[in-house]
Every structure is written in structure tokens, then in C-alpha cells.
Amino acid sequence: MKKYQIAAQLFTVRDFIKNEKGVAESFAKVRAMGYETVQISGMGPIDENICKKLLDDNGLRCIATHESPKVLFEEPMKIVERLKKLDCVHTAFPHPGPYPLNTAEDVKKLAENLAECGQILSENGITLSYHNHHIEFKKIDGRLILDTILETVPAGYLKMELDTHWAQFGGQEPSKWIKKLAGRMPLLHLKDYKINAENAVKFAEIGKGNLDWADIIPAAEAGGTEWFIVEQDQCDGDPFDSLKMSYDYIAANFCK
Secondary structure (H helix, E strand, O other): OOHHHHEEHHHHHHHOOHHHHHHHHHHHHHHOOOOOOOEEOOOOOHHHHHHHHHHHHHHOOEEEEEHHHHHHHHHHHHHHHHHHOOOEEEEEEEOOOOOOOHHHHHHHHHHHHHHHHHHHHHHHHHHEEEEEEOOHOOOOOOOEHHHHHHHHHHOOOOEEEEEEEEHOOOOOOHHHHHHHHOOHHHHHHHHEEOOOOOOOOEEEEOOOOOOOOHHHHHHHHHOOEEEEEOOOOOOOHHHHHHHHHHHHHHHHHHOO
């Protein structure tokens, strides 16, 4: 991959981007690490025009966002307008949240909502992807929820933003899913998975955990992934330090 394809998921530093001053300072820090691109998530209510100016001022580009499931389903044109102001063409459904996934009927309803939203976004130049956690790897009537969603919603209306940590946490092998999703996964969340001294599962900087990046990243490249997005839900220390460690590892080992 190229270094510009390594993006920082700003949810990692969500506590620092609640107002304009914090956003400006965080953008400067992220750019100084080497990142040229970001995914916007967890940010405070910053006007899109101001956000775009701060991105430009710091030499950054927004390549994707996470948006409220409720707004995606009920007011999708608001998302279209927002992303166009940010000059961004990708967004991802972040989490089912208030939409239950307990029955086959629940999954069907979610898939219908995703298809309707994805069609509207697609017709307006925006690509919708689905971001998984572990819950989508639950089986209902013998089938994984995620399989049902992806088989129900046309690929033209829904792509995938696989999260490597949560796939592993859900009992899946990330690289197998990446190969399965070839051609349908423009976005990939890079997130390591480690077992700490207390034998608990923890998030980790890329290269500090157990995931096989030498298999994961080439498989994603071969399958056409455009953006390799570093995210760490929880960090033991300063989250900016964690983003820097992950960037350095990826750039040193996988960038031409």
C-alpha cells in the first residue's frame, strides 16, 4: 500500500475532539505522525465547513465517516449533504445500536433499512459500508447474521468495513473474511487483539497483539481495499502515542 492509504480513525482520540480548538490541535498531531487521511467519528458538533477548513489547513483528507444509524435510516439526505461538504464519498453504519438483532425478523428488518439507505446514498455518489462488532457473528437459525445481511442487501448498496479485532473476538479469522469480501470491502479497520497479563482480551497497537498482519494486509490489498484505517477503542496510555506506534509499524512493514 501507499502511506496515504493509512488513515487514522478519530474515534481513537474522541475525548480530544469535542470542540473546534481540540479538533484543530488533534488534526495537527495526527498529521505530524505521518497520517494524511482520517475517518471522522466521535467528533463533537463541529460545522462541516469549519471541519473541512481545519482538515485542509493541516494537510488532511477525510476519506470516511461513521454516522448515526437513526439519521442514516430516517434522514439519509442529511448524510449526503454532510459528506459532500467534507468532500468525502464513504460512510459506514457503525453499530446496530437501537436496532435489535435477536431474531431472523430483526435481521431482515435491519437489512431492509440498510438496502433502502444504501440505495439513496449510492444514487447520490456516496458508498455505504457496514462496520461489524462481534454481535454480527452470532448465528440465528444456523446462519451468521453478517452473512444474512450481506447476502440480502445488494452489493451495489452495501459494502463492508471489516473490523479485524471484532471479527477475531467473534470467533472468526479476519483474513478469511477479507478474502471472502474481495471486491466488496473498500474500508478496513486495523485493530490488534492481545491477551494481557491477567489473561483478558485487550485492544492493542498494530503489531503489538496476536493478529497475522502479514496475511491480513496483503489479502486486503489483493481484494481492492482502498483505505486501511487504524483504530484503537481503548489505549493503555496516550491514544495519540498509540496511533503513532500503529502508523510506524504499518509504514515500516507494508508500505512501498
